[in-house]
Structures are given as structure tokens and as C-alpha cells.
Amino acid sequence: MTSSCIIRHFEHYAELGPEEKELLASLEKAPKSFPKGSLVWQQGMDSDYFFTVHSGWACSLRNMENGSRQVLDFYVPGDVIGLREFAFRRRISNMMTITDAILCPFPKQHLTDLFARSRLLCNLFFMMAARDQAILIERLINLGRRSAREKVAHFLLEMAHRLDKACADIADCNHLPLTQVLMADALGLSTVHVNRTLNELKQQSLTASASDGVVILDREQLSKVAGFDPEYLQEDVESLLHNISDAPTLVNNSSGG
Amino acid sequence: MTSSCIIRHFEHYAELGPEEKELLASLEKAPKSFPKGSLVWQQGMDSDYFFTVHSGWACSLRNMENGSRQVLDFYVPGDVIGLREFAFRRRISNMMTITDAILCPFPKQHLTDLFARSRLLCNLFFMMAARDQAILIERLINLGRRSAREKVAHFLLEMAHRLDKACADIADCNHLPLTQVLMADALGLSTVHVNRTLNELKQQSLTASASDGVVILDREQLSKVAGFDPEYLQEDVESLLHNISDAPTLVNNSSGG
DNA sequence: CGATGGATTGACAATATTCAAAGACAGTGG
């Protein structure tokens, strides 16, 4: 089918040598198709695969004993999902598609191998893990110290920015396929309150609703409402690459010198 | 002074070869002493160093425009702090000591070098980054979908468990040097409400207060209150090591085979 | 001893939740 989506993703950050491409390609099994609402994995299962998101959206979530749930993060095309489970034998959260999606699995145990073979890829993976953390802490701030209005606004903007970077070419980045229920569970609010908050924003023409989700109309104004600063989404690939080429060469990989 | 605290930390996870010890030791500058309340680093500064916590507690936090703040995580002896900043040129949050503390700095740019030289250390660092994420998502769930009572209880238990693993030998792990203000800022609550919640717990003899913090009296009962499950704190080092020894040897590092 | 940082309290207000019911909309099958 489509050629390796993992390669496409990493090329987004740095130029890859032929060996690196080969390495990445070898990790990737056939892309797998998941209809909307599929459980990609479930808490407690063996964490044996990572995935890249080729198309569609997914989210990780945790079901609580009392029936409520917390959505931890959403994933858009280009994202790598599951790195968080590297430290654990079993999955620590559920992963669900929220639109029809195509995901590209690759086995977790090969990551260790890859780390040894390509310094560049190793560093890029580490960078992605760090970025994931940055996103999580911003979500933490969102949950802890912002009003419902700010929460909704900030969240929408984050997702739009992530779309910008990942797939400005193939999608309308102001159009987010999110139900109010999902947003509520992500923001720690009730559905009813998300609805009311969203309606406020609509009345000010900052957002609108589409048949299958939310639409951002006015990013600038919305940024003011949210106090949004996209800095935490901008990785510093440049100095990473610089560090890599500075370090003594011990491994026989390419990636110029 | 003290011999390398980084080595001590990593030996907690796996047996290190002499080369790995050397590598780690070379990273570490002289341990540095910080009085209680020091700003170790500030948002926006160059993120050029990581630290291990040798003694004392620290926390990362973000100051909000409206004067409030969000504490992101606390760090206890043995923790590595700053991995999150790997992807970024500038620090994305503040780091502050909350007791007198000794931290061991090591330069960020050497991490890349280290990744190339020791497969074991590379994987362990990656594992720690994944664990950090696990802690963050648990804090997320805490903020999003638990009552004040559950928040406080869950948080106290997490910190106690982390102390258990890190320094059961040198400290009373039920004794946490946390003010109510800090807890409030970590849990997204007001100080007043933390106080009331804590008083409830005290009246049920689940916790008590000491001159310099909180004391956990009854972990079992508190776990019930919180719905606490420590699984997310247990890394699976064993299968990680297994994966490492399975992977083909390309790098000239030790760590048996 | 006064100064400081933290803990505690009460009264009141704001914010968000719950419950329950109805409306909108797309997809399905007759």
C-alpha cells in the first residue's frame, strides 16, 4: 500500500540516510486499518507494539472504577503512540480510535536494537518522548489551573497546532473531529458544561460546530482567551542534530559527519 | 565528596559494567548544594543540564499569568530531573528545591554521546523517560477525575511509594516534607480546601501533620479512599534487559552477552 | 520579642455537576 509512514514521519525532523530508512522500514509491519471507535489496545495487555498514526485520530484513556473516564491525550497523523509503555510490561492505558484510522505497528523489542544501530534515530525517539511529556504537562496545567473556558480554548488550539505541524497539507487543521463527550473526558469537565462553554465561544464566533466535530474560527481571539503559547510544541531539532554530529563516532552508521 | 550519585541510581536498575560506570561518572560534575526554596532553573533558560537528586526534594512548576501556579511533579532522592527538556532548547518549567538539597548536574549534550556508547544506559534513560510519563498521566487522572479527598490521598500514596523505592534505607517514607500550599498547587485545589480535606483525613487517623509536613498513618485505608494502585510505578527492567541481550551486538560495550 | 511562613476557621460566592428530558442529525432498511 502506502510506503512507510514511519519514514515519512521521521523525515519531518531530519534527513535520513539509507541505512536509517532501511531500519525504520524493517520495523514496520503492514499498515492496519481500524474503524472508528476500535480499541487498539487495552489496559493490562502485553505492551509489545508501538504504532505510528498514518491517518485518522486516536486517543489514550483510562476508565475509572466509578464509571467515569479520563482521556489522556489525542493523536493525529504522524504521531508515534505507545512510547510511554516502553518501561512497562503491560499497557497502562487504553488506546482507542476516534475516527476511522490506519495505524502502522512495529514491535517494541526492536526499538532496543534500533537504538544501538542509529544514533540519529535513537535521539529522535528520545526527543519524541520528551515532547510527549511537554504535552502532558501542558494538559496538567490545563486541568489544574484553568477555568472551563480557558481549558476548552487552550485544548482546541493545541490540537490545531499539532495538526498544523503534522498534516497541514492533507487536512483542514481548524476542523477537529471531537465530540463534546470526548472533550469533557479530556478536560475533566462534564459534558453539559463543555456544551455550555462551547456555546459561549460560538456566540462570540470563536468556534463553530460541524456535523462531525468542532471548528476553530478565530485562532487569535481564542489564543487570548486561553493564554495559549505554542512554544511547548516546538522541538529544537537543530541543536539536537548539532550535538549528534559533535559526539565522537563509535557506531558504524551513516548520517554524514 | 560523596561518590557518584548517578551510578548509585542506575545500579538500582541493573548491574553496570566498568565502562558504563566510567561513562556515568564522567558526566557528573561536583554535587551542588541548594538551600530550601532555591530556583534550580527557570522557564526560558537554556536547558543545558540534567540533574540527579542526591538528597532532599525538588519540584517542577509553572507560574501562571494570573498569579497562581501549577506544580507539575515532585522529585525525591534518586530521581533524574530534566529529561523532559531534552527536546527543547529552553526550559519549559521552573525547578525549585522544597527542602535543602544536593543535586548532581551533568551536561545535556553528553547524553547523545552516552546513547551511542552504552546500549544499556541508553535504554535505561529511555525507560526513565517513559516512567516519568506514567507518573504524569496518573497525575492527570488525579486532576481530571477525582474528588479533592481522592486527590490528596492518591497523591500522598504516590509519593510514599516513590520514596519506598528510592530511599527506604535512609528516610521515613511515610513522612513527606510538603506544605499545604505546595499540595494545593500540585492538585489544582485551593489551600483552604486542602486544609479541610487533610483535616478530614486526620480525624479518621489516616494522616497526621508534623512540624515540617504530612505523615501517612494508615496506607491501607488511604489506598481505599484513593483507589490507589501502584502498578504504574513498577518498571519492567527485567524484560528490558532481556531485549538488550537479545539484540545483535553492534556496539563495543560490555554488559555481557 | 516581633517577624515570618504556614495552618486554621467561618461566611459567602462562584463554578461546575447531576438529573432528566427533548431536540438535531446521519445512517439504515423498508
Place this chain on the structure above:
DNA sequence: CCACTGTCTTTGAATATTGTCAATCCATCG
């Protein structure tokens, strides 16, 4: 083309939870 179904959205009223303000208390420290 229409009724039927399921999912998502919208609304109102009552309630619960948590926040704010302001004052007091308490211990520690120089």
C-alpha cells in the same frame, strides 16, 4: 421517501463542590 435507530447536542432547574476573602492562630527563628 419515510419512519426508525443510535449518537450527539442542547436546555433548565436544583445541587454539590470548591474557591475567595479576611481574620486568627501557631510555631519557629533570629
